[in-house]
Structure formats: structure tokens, C-alpha cells
Amino acid sequence: MPQLMSLGCVGLVTAVLFSFDNAIAVSLVPIAYLIPVIVAATRWGIGPATLASIASVGAADFFFLAPLYSFRIDDPQEAIDLLLFLVVALASSSLASRLRRETDMLRQREKEIQSLYEFSRLLAACFTVSDLISAIQKYLSRTLGQQVAFFAARADDRFEPPESGSMPQVVQERIISMTAKIGVSSCAIVDEATQNVWLLGAIFSETAVHGLVAVNIGGGSREAMETKTDRIEAVLEEVSLTLQRLDIEKAMEDARLHLQAQLLRDAFHGTLSHELCTPLAAIRGSASVLASMPVIREDGRIRALVEAISDEAAELDGFIQNLLNASRVTAGGVNPHLKWTDPRDIVNAAISRRAKRLAAHKVRIEFADDLPLVNVDSGLVEEACGQLLENAAKYSPSGSTISVRACVEQGRAILSISDQGVGITPDEQQQLGRRSFRSQRHQATIPGSGLGFWIASTFVKANGGTIDISSRGQGQGTTASITLPGSPMNPSDLTALTDE
Amino acid sequence: MNKPSNIVLLIEDEPKIRRFLRAGFEINGFAVLEAENAADGLKAATFNSPDLIILDLALPDLHGAEVLERLRSWSNVPIIILSVVSSEDEKVRLLQAGADDYVVKPFGMAELLARSEAALRRYYKTATENPIVLAGPLSIDLVARTVSLNMNQIRLTRKEYRLLHILATHIGLVVTHDQLLKEIWSGNQRDNIQYLRILVRKLRQKIETDPNYPRLLVTESGVGYRLQTRLENCSAD
Numbered sequence: 001m002p003q004l005m006s007l008g009c010v011g012l013v014t015a016v017l018f019s020f021d022n023a024i025a026v027s028l029v030p031i032a033y034l035i036p037v038i039v040a041a042t043r044w045g046i047g048p049a050t051l052a053s054i055a056s057v058g059a060a061d062f063f064f065l066a067p068l069y070s071f072r073i074d075d076p077q078e079a080i081d082l083l084l085f086l087v088v089a090l091a092s093s094s095l096a097s098r099l100r101r102e103t104d105m106l107r108q109r110e111k112e113i114q115s116l117y118e119f120s121r122l123l124a125a126c127f128t129v130s131d132l133i134s135a136i137q138k139y140l141s142r143t144l145g146q147q148v149a150f151f152a153a154r155a156d157d158r159f160e161p162p163e164s165g166s167m168p169q170v171v172q173e174r175i176i177s178m179t180a181k182i183g184v185s186s187c188a189i190v191d192e193a194t195q196n197v198w199l200l201g202a203i204f205s206e207t208a209v210h211g212l213v214a215v216n217i218g219g220g221s222r223e224a225m226e227t228k229t230d231r232i233e234a235v236l237e238e239v240s241l242t243l244q245r246l247d248i249e250k251a252m253e254d255a256r257l258h259l260q261a262q263l264l265r266d267a268f269h270g271t272l273s274h275e276l277c278t279p280l281a282a283i284r285g286s287a288s289v290l291a292s293m294p295v296i297r298e299d300g301r302i303r304a305l306v307e308a309i310s311d312e313a314a315e316l317d318g319f320i321q322n323l324l325n326a327s328r329v330t331a332g333g334v335n336p337h338l339k340w341t342d343p344r345d346i347v348n349a350a351i352s353r354r355a356k357r358l359a360a361h362k363v364r365i366e367f368a369d370d371l372p373l374v375n376v377d378s379g380l381v382e383e384a385c386g387q388l389l390e391n392a393a394k395y396s397p398s399g400s401t402i403s404v405r406a407c408v409e410q411g412r413a414i415l416s417i418s419d420q421g422v423g424i425t426p427d428e429q430q431q432l433g434r435r436s437f438r439s440q441r442h443q444a445t446i447p448g449s450g451l452g453f454w455i456a457s458t459f460v461k462a463n464g465g466t467i468d469i470s471s472r473g474q475g476q477g478t479t480a481s482i483t484l485p486g487s488p489m490n491p492s493d494l495t496a497l498t499d500e
Numbered sequence: 501m502n503k504p505s506n507i508v509l510l511i512e513d514e515p516k517i518r519r520f521l522r523a524g525f526e527i528n529g530f531a532v533l534e535a536e537n538a539a540d541g542l543k544a545a546t547f548n549s550p551d552l553i554i555l556d557l558a559l560p561d562l563h564g565a566e567v568l569e570r571l572r573s574w575s576n577v578p579i580i581i582l583s584v585v586s587s588e589d590e591k592v593r594l595l596q597a598g599a600d601d602y603v604v605k606p607f608g609m610a611e612l613l614a615r616s617e618a619a620l621r622r623y624y625k626t627a628t629e630n631p632i633v634l635a636g637p638l639s640i641d642l643v644a645r646t647v648s649l650n651m652n653q654i655r656l657t658r659k660e661y662r663l664l665h666i667l668a669t670h671i672g673l674v675v676t677h678d679q680l681l682k683e684i685w686s687g688n689q690r691d692n693i694q695y696l697r698i699l700v701r702k703l704r705q706k707i708e709t710d711p712n713y714p715r716l717l718v719t720e721s722g723v724g725y726r727l728q729t730r731l732e733n734c735s736a737d
Contacts, residue, residue, distance in 0.1 A: 373697050
């Protein structure tokens with residue numbers, strides 16, 4: 001078509017020249033025929049321009065140079081003129097067409113830059129990974145005019161195919177066989193049926209692979225494909241920078257949420273310890289004042305009531321302390337202040353603190369003579385011991401014996417609490433460490449929150465110890481033991497230093 | 501006591517706590533002054549010269565520890581701290597800052613009265629020094645440096661006596677580990693609490709009926725030791 005158009009131009013110039021007088025026409029020939037050549041070169045490139053040059057020479061010779069209407073040339077001067085014209089025409093057509101090519105390239109470049117700029121503006125407005133993915137899809141399919149498909153990474157490190165969009169079986173199969181791990185690199189696949197090349201590029205940030213983009217870059221010359229590949233890789237690089245930014249933002253957001261949670265927890269602590277403990281302190285204190293008044297001490301019935309108020313307040317206090325302990329553990333706030341302590345003191349304190357709960361049981365205590373000191377936070381271990389004692393009292397019949405033993409085994413101190421109660425089944429034992437676990441057997445009959453053992457084991461672990469539960473089975477009683485690392489210094493060595 | 505009735509100043513912002521404290525102290529023969537914030541409390545401590553101050557830690561205008569520090573800058577009046585937090589570290593800090601003792605909320609009046617009386621006794625003893633301290637069946641003669649249990653003299657090593665002496669001069673009150681370590685040992689042995697634990701174990705073997713369940717020399721978990729004035733169950737209420 002461009003060839004015909006360029007020939008048409010030549011014809012048009014010939015027709016115009018033909019309307020002039022021959023002498024004038026001959027003088028205009030070299031200039032006038034340059035017009036179609038230049039037009040063809042700038043419009044349609046070097047091929048049509050060359051064609052126009054040759055056609056111009058032919059037409060000039062045929063229509064205007066003597067002898068007219070023949071391709072023969074008699075005058076050597078005219079032959080040189082025509083030859084010269086041909087050279088000039090060819091040279092200027094090549095120049096003009098190159099100019100055109102460069103203009104075209106500049107325009108194309110400008111368009112690309114424009115769209116890349118738009119893309120980065122799109123990226124700047126992305127706040128989630130899915131925003132980002134839709135931006136990539138929009139950009140690639142619009143600017144490259146190509147098929148683009150996005151495969152999101154799943155939790156199991158596989159790629160999820162998109163819902164819509166057609167793509168060759170080969171490509172789909174290849175992508176599904178890939179794993180979404182850091183280090184996935186881009187690659188190209190040739191679709192045999194259509195000879196199209198599909199480029200696969202991973203989208204990843206520092207921490208994770210988010211997905212895979214598959215772009216149909218078509219066929220064509222090697223050079224063209226390389227250009228496209230470069231562009232796609234530039235886009236992916238831009239994308240991964242944005243992903244990093246999103247990662248940072250996400251980390252900041254997480255930190256902010258964490259801080260808020262902590263503040264809430266602190267507020268909860270404050271509220272519990274102030275709003276609940278203060279009225280409780282008033283109840284307990286008032287009851288104790290009443291109990292000390294002579295009028296009340298003399299009347300057995302009133303005294304019993306006052307004592308009941310005291311006892312219930314103490315029980316309530318126990319529950320609140322449990323909740324406080326549990327929220328302390330959840331907050332990761334158990335940081336023990338270790339101090340060398342006599343295990344006897346811990347056990348005695350736990351027993352006397354729980355004296356009321358243990359009142360219905362016989363408590364037998366045995367201490368080995370050579371008990372080592374233990375380096376623990378005595379408050380935490382005492383609380384753990386107390387929880388175990390409370391459980392022993394709760395899950396064994398009143399009147400039965402709870403034995404508490406402290407002994408030494410391979411340098412470690414072992415505090416064990418045994419009851420003659422309901423025992424523990426192997427199945428229950430497995431679930432014991434869980435927060436809020438309560439066995440089906442007791443849920444209806446024995447009150448509790450399921451926090452006690454969990455608190456005890458967390459506190460013991462925080463002190464570098466272990467806690468073990470053993471039972472010969474249902475109805476056979478339970479033994480809970482706390483093992484704590486003992487002092488490397490022998491009590492008798494220390495005695496030497498204190499003996500003065 | 502050399503006064504008709506001891507004046508106790510309650511610095512506590514919770515009216516419900518003040519109410520029962522007032523009742524409890526009045527029944528036991530104290531005259532009671534109340535202050536609901538630190539500023540009023542400091543003023544009352546200056547102008548009314550109380551014999552005893554009960555100081556709550558959570559005050560609206562100033563932390564109790566700060567009030568304690570200001571009071572201690574010019575006065576030796578016995579101060580008992582009311583605290584809700586059962587943090588051992590904070591108790592130790594307050595005792596080191598000059599508090600005579602503490603009770604943790606919720607507490608019974610009997611416990612607070614026992615602490616108050618012990619603090620008052622120690623405060624006034626400088627004037628009417630009695631060299632013999634009685635703790636249940638135990639009597640300690642601070643001048644003759646002799647100790648007897650149920651009227652039978654017992655022999656103590658020098659360090660054991662030193663320990664008992666310090667506790668006896670603070671009878672009924674808690675004494676921190678640090679204070680005991682500093683007064684009994686010297687050099688770098690001062691930092692090793694293991695010596696103290698073992699020394700206490702040995703002293704208990706000599707003065708307690710059953711050293712495994714001490715009822716005279718009792719442990720204040722994470723804080724220190726206390727020599728009880730009477731033989732009684734230590735879960736005081």
C-alpha cells in the first residue's frame with residue numbers, strides 16, 4: 001500500500017508538471033520530484049521512498065527529457081543530471097526516514113515514561129498487597145497490550161491460578177509445579193502451539209513471595225523480546241521496592257497494635273487491682289474490725305457471720321489474684337527476680353497462705369535434712385506450690401491426707417504434693433498444660449477456672465524448673481512434683497562459713 | 501506508753517478503707533487523724549505530730565514512696581505502708597527508704613495493729629530501754645548477750661547471736677535480707693544471701709520447737725525475716 005501511495009505521489013507530480021510548458025517543466029524536474037521522495041520517506045519509510053526515487057527518474061526521463069515518451073537519453077548532460085538526482089533522492093530519503101524513525105522512537109519512549117510514571121503513582125497509592133497486584137495487572141496489560149495473569153502465593157507455598165484468563169496448558173502446569181519460596185527467579189516458557197513466549201516473574205519482598213506474574217510477550221525478534229523482558233523486569237523491581245515499603249508499614253502497624261494491646265492489658269491490670277481490690281480490702285478490713293469487737297466476739301451466731309464475710313472475701317481475693325497472674329503470664333510479664341531461698345520457707349509459706357483451703361484435709365509435711373538452697377523467685381514458686389495444694393484439696397475427699405515432701409535428688413530440690421483423690425487419666429494428663437483446660441469428669445461437680453495448673457507450670461518454668469504430674473490412674477490419687485535446680489554449694493560447706 | 505493515747509495519721513485516698521481503719525484504731529485506743537491526699541497528709545504530719553503514720557502507696561497527688569521520702573527527711577515517726585502490689589522488690593525499696601513495715605491489701609486489722617504496735621514499741625524504746633526482749637518462749641538479754649528458751653539458756657555462735665540481736669531490736673517488724681547481710685558479714689560475703697539462709701536454718705534449729713515449721717523466726721517471702729512477739733500461726737488475721 002505505501003508503495004502504491006508513493007507511486008501515486010510521483011504520478012501526481014508528473015501530472016502537475018505536464019500542465020506546464022515543457023521548457024519550464026524540464027527546469028523544475030529535479031526539485032519537483034524530490035517532493036514525493038521526501039513525502040514517501042517521512043511517511044512510509046525507506047522502501048517506498050526508494051521506489052519513489054526510481055519512479056521519479058523513470059517518469060522524468062519518459063515524459064520530459066528528449067526524446068519525449070521514450071526512456072532513451074541522448075544528451076549525456078541530462079543523463080548525468082538524472083543520475084545525480086537519483087543519488088540525491090536516495091540520500092535524502094534515507095535521511096528523512098531515519099529522522100522519522102527517531103521521532104517515532106522518542107514518542108514511544110515518552111509514552112513509556114509517561115506510563116511508568118503513572119504506574120509509580122499507582123504504586124505510591126498502594127496500601128495492601130492486593131492493591132499492588134491489581135495495579136501491576138492493569139499496568140502490564142495496558143502498556144504492553146499483552147495478556148497478563150497473576151498467580152497469588154498460597155499458605156502452602158503453591159501458586160493459586162487466577163479465576164479468569166486463558167493461558168496455555170504448558171504455562172499453567174509449569175507454574176503449579178513451582179514453589180513459592182524466596183529465591184524463585186524469573187524464566188521464560190515457549191508455548192509450542194502458538195510460538196508465543198510467556199515470561200514468569202516473581203513478586204517478592206524481603207520476607208515472603210507474594211505471587212507470580214505471567215506475561216505473554218508474544219513472538220518476534222530476539223531483540224524485541226529482550227526489550228520487553230527488560231521492561232517487565234523493571235516493573236517487577238519497582239514492585240518489590242513498594243512491597244518492602246509495605247512490609248515496613250506493616251511492621252509499624254503491628255508494633256502500634258502490640259503497644260495498644262499492652263496498654264489495654266495494663267489498664268486491665270490497673271482496673272482489676274484497684275477497682276476490685278479496694279472494695280475487697282474494705283470488706284475484709286471491716287469484717288476483721290467487727291470480729292475484734294467484744295460485743296460480736298461474745299455472740300457465736302454473729303461471729304460466725306462475720307467470719308463468713310472474711311472467708312468469702314479471702315476467696316474472692318484468691319480468684320482475683322489468679323486472674324491477675326494469668327494476665328501477667330499472657331502478657332509475657334513473668335520475669336522472675338531470682339534469689340537464693342530455702343525450699344522449706346517456700347513450702348511453709350504456701351501452706352500457711354492456703355491454710356483455710358486445706359483446713360478440711362490432714363496435711364503431712366516431710367523435709368529432707370540436706371535440702372539445697374534454690375535460686376528462684378520465691379513469690380512465684382510459692383504461688384505455684386499453692387496452686388498445686390489447692391488442686392490437691394479440691395480433687396480429694398475431705399478428711400484425706402495431703403502429703404507434702406521436699407527432698408533432694410542429684411543436686412536438685414524436688415517439692416512434691418500427693419493427694420488421695422480422683423487421680424488423673426492418661427488422656428487428661430496430655431491436656432493438662434493447656435490454659436483453661438478442665439476435665440469433663442469434674443466440670444459439673446468441682447468449681448474452677450482451669451487456670452491454676454497452667455499458672456503453676458508457667459511460673460515454675462520461668463524459674464528454670466519443671467513440673468510433673470503422675471497418677472496411678474482414676475481414683476488412685478495424684479502426685480504433682482516441682483523440680484528446681486539446687487545450689488552447687490553444699491549446705492555443710494556454707495555452714496563452715498557461718499560457724500563463728 | 502508515755503501518752504494517754506497514741507495519735508495515728510491515716511494518709512489514704514479511699515474513704516471506705518479509711519472508715520474501717522478509723523474504727524479499728526479507735527476501738528484499740530488510738531486517736532485518729534485522716535488525710536485523703538499527700539499534701540494534706542504532709543501538712544497533718546507537720547502540725548499534729550502523730551505517733552504513727554499509715555501511708556497508702558496509691559495517692560492521687562503524689563506516690564506514697566515520695567511521701568515516705570519527704571517524711572523521713574525530717575521525722576523518725578513510725579510509718580507503716582499499705583500496698584496493693586505484692587511486689588517484693590517494691591517492699592524492699594520502701595523498707596530501705598525508711599518504712600517501718602508494710603501490709604498488703606487486703607489485710608486484717610489484727611495484722612495491721614500488730615505491726616503498728618511493734619513499730620511504736622521500737623520507736624519509744626530508745627527512751628525506756630528494756631534490755632530484755634521477749635519473743636514467745638524466747639528471751640534475749642541485749643545487755644548480758646544471753647539467750648534463753650523456756651528459761652533454759654542456749655548457746656549460740658557469734659553470728660547466730662548477731663542475727664538474733666538484730667531481729668530482737670526490731671521485734672515484730674520485718675528486717676530485709678540486705679540489712680541483715682550488711683550487719684552480720686563483711687567484704688564480699690555480704691552479697692551472698694546463701695550464707696544468711698543457712699545461718700537462719702541453724703538458728704531455727706536452736707530456737708524453734710520444730711525448725712521445719714518456724715513460728716518465731718518467720719520468713720517474709722522475698723523480703724527478709726521477722727521475729728514474732730508471740731507464738732502464733734503466722735498467717736495472721
